[in-house]
Amino acid sequence: MISEAELLAAVPNQLFIGGRWVESSSGRRLDVHDPATGAVIKSIADANEADASRAMDAAANAQAEWGRTAPRSRSDLLRSAFDLLHERAEEFALLMTLEMGKPLDASRGEVVYGGEFLRWFSEEAVRVAGRYGSNQEGTGRMLVTQLPVGPCYLITPWNFPLAMATRKVAPALAAGCTVILKPAALTPLTTLYFAKLLGEVGLPVGVLNVLTTSASADVSAPIIADPRLRKLSFTGSTAVGRQLLAQAAPSVLRTSMELGGNAPFLVFEDADLDRAVDAAMIAKFRNIGQACTAANRFIVHESVAEQFAQRVTEKVQAFRVGRGTEAGVDIGPLINEDAVLKVESLVDDAVARGASVLTGGARIAGAGTFYEPTVVTEVAAGSDILATEIFGPVLSISTFSDEADAVAKANDTDFGLVSYAFTQDLARAQRLVESLQTGMLGLNVGVVSNAAAPFGGVKQSGLGREGGLEGIREYLDTKYVLTPNPFA
Numbered sequence: 001m002i003s004e005a006e007l008l009a010a011v012p013n014q015l016f017i018g019g020r021w022v023e024s025s026s027g028r029r030l031d032v033h034d035p036a037t038g039a040v041i042k043s044i045a046d047a048n049e050a051d052a053s054r055a056m057d058a059a060a061n062a063q064a065e066w067g068r069t070a071p072r073s074r075s076d077l078l079r080s081a082f083d084l085l086h087e088r089a090e091e092f093a094l095l096m097t098l099e100m101g102k103p104l105d106a107s108r109g110e111v112v113y114g115g116e117f118l119r120w121f122s123e124e125a126v127r128v129a130g131r132y133g134s135n136q137e138g139t140g141r142m143l144v145t146q147l148p149v150g151p152c153y154l155i156t157p158w159n160f161p162l163a164m165a166t167r168k169v170a171p172a173l174a175a176g177c178t179v180i181l182k183p184a185a186l187t188p189l190t191t192l193y194f195a196k197l198l199g200e201v202g203l204p205v206g207v208l209n210v211l212t213t214s215a216s217a218d219v220s221a222p223i224i225a226d227p228r229l230r231k232l233s234f235t236g237s238t239a240v241g242r243q244l245l246a247q248a249a250p251s252v253l254r255t256s257m258e259l260g261g262n263a264p265f266l267v268f269e270d271a272d273l274d275r276a277v278d279a280a281m282i283a284k285f286r287n288i289g290q291a292c293t294a295a296n297r298f299i300v301h302e303s304v305a306e307q308f309a310q311r312v313t314e315k316v317q318a319f320r321v322g323r324g325t326e327a328g329v330d331i332g333p334l335i336n337e338d339a340v341l342k343v344e345s346l347v348d349d350a351v352a353r354g355a356s357v358l359t360g361g362a363r364i365a366g367a368g369t370f371y372e373p374t375v376v377t378e379v380a381a382g383s384d385i386l387a388t389e390i391f392g393p394v395l396s397i398s399t400f401s402d403e404a405d406a407v408a409k410a411n412d413t414d415f416g417l418v419s420y421a422f423t424q425d426l427a428r429a430q431r432l433v434e435s436l437q438t439g440m441l442g443l444n445v446g447v448v449s450n451a452a453a454p455f456g457g458v459k460q461s462g463l464g465r466e467g468g469l470e471g472i473r474e475y476l477d478t479k480y481v482l483t484p485n486p487f488a
């Protein structure tokens, strides 16, 4: 097993542009911290606008040749990346735990989940289909084909450092697009290590370029404005997504937006409560609550709310909090001080409006940015915690009286990424499928993410889908050709 020091030394500390590891022309360094200790674990290159321009040149120059490679070559390359990722699974898992804080088992889970996008899109690369047929009048022949959109700019968040990258890079490469990838400044190391892996499996020069930076807005603006860029794919907050959409508007740039959520978790009076309680633990505490799919509002029928609250509280009290590298830890640190302050203020506001804290409810003193796993109940309408992504280990419970009330409360948000519902009544479940305003629904399950599924939201949770049959289409343009009827 590789040591932390050996692993960190093996991670590149420069920008990856045009197939080479290069220094930033800014001369600046960007420090990456371990959120469990606050210590700096590595300093890396901090890109500026000049680096952005070099990366754009590299991606644009590589596009024509990469777009014409045989789909089977692209497929084989992604499959080799999948295989090598699994050989290095422990290294990637440890690296994510070091820079992001999640427990090692959760990081191992992300290697599996993130790796599946490489395998899935290696299979999709060879299945991009077109069609040929007569027009309605019989006077012509219609040919429909799909071509790579061209150079793409991919921006990823800090919470799933590997999976958010593979979910974009794999379909883009499968489709024949070149990319510039910009990870979050908080967790850039996994992306750098992944870029190194792609280089090792033979990705041609310029096809993938990586910019790490503390100046995201300055570095991104010229790339988004560059007429050679053909696609922007962003995962992150709705606030930043809105700004990027505005920047993309002048050139009518194709965009995919995977934005924030505010997931309701509905527990009906006829639910299998054992199943609902187990699923609640995953839906809420996976990734220390720092997931766009995290259940944000537990909305429970008033007849079972007390029992549900008591049972989840027992489970939460059994959680072990600590550095993610320690054995048996369930809950690691939050990503930084701002995240702790946000969770504190949401819990304080809920309590000030009448909520009761059943367990937890405070930050943990000492090194690192830890917050106690918490359950708050009797959360009043109008509390900030019902309108804001908590992004922390806080399970917040409010109640509903009947199905119409449950649906109204679930839909009372600008977001619509994922919802969870627990009921054993088939007709009710079918009604929920149609009435919940959501891109994804976990029906009697607490996790929906899967490489074969179209991941994405409605309302202000975003545009487009990642994964599934839909994922590669985000990186393809449809072209239609008409020819005369050759027999006329």
Ligand code: NAP
Binding pocket: 155, 156, 157, 158, 159, 160, 164, 182, 183, 184, 185, 186, 213, 214, 216, 217, 218, 220, 235, 236, 237, 238, 240, 241, 243, 257, 258, 259, 260, 261, 291, 292, 293, 389, 417, 457, 461, 462
């Ligand atoms: P964020 O602050 O919006 O940042 C996301 C990415 O955008 C980071 O790489 C960030 O870089 C970059 N960025 C920030 N401002 C920018 C700007 N003006 N121009 C260009 N890039 C900019 O979000 P986050 O805090 O990292 O992630 C948490 C959010 O992501 C939550 O809202 C969560 O729900 C959402 N999320 C959504 C999904 C989904 O699939 N729908 C998945 C995961 C997370 P720097 O950090 O380096 O500034």
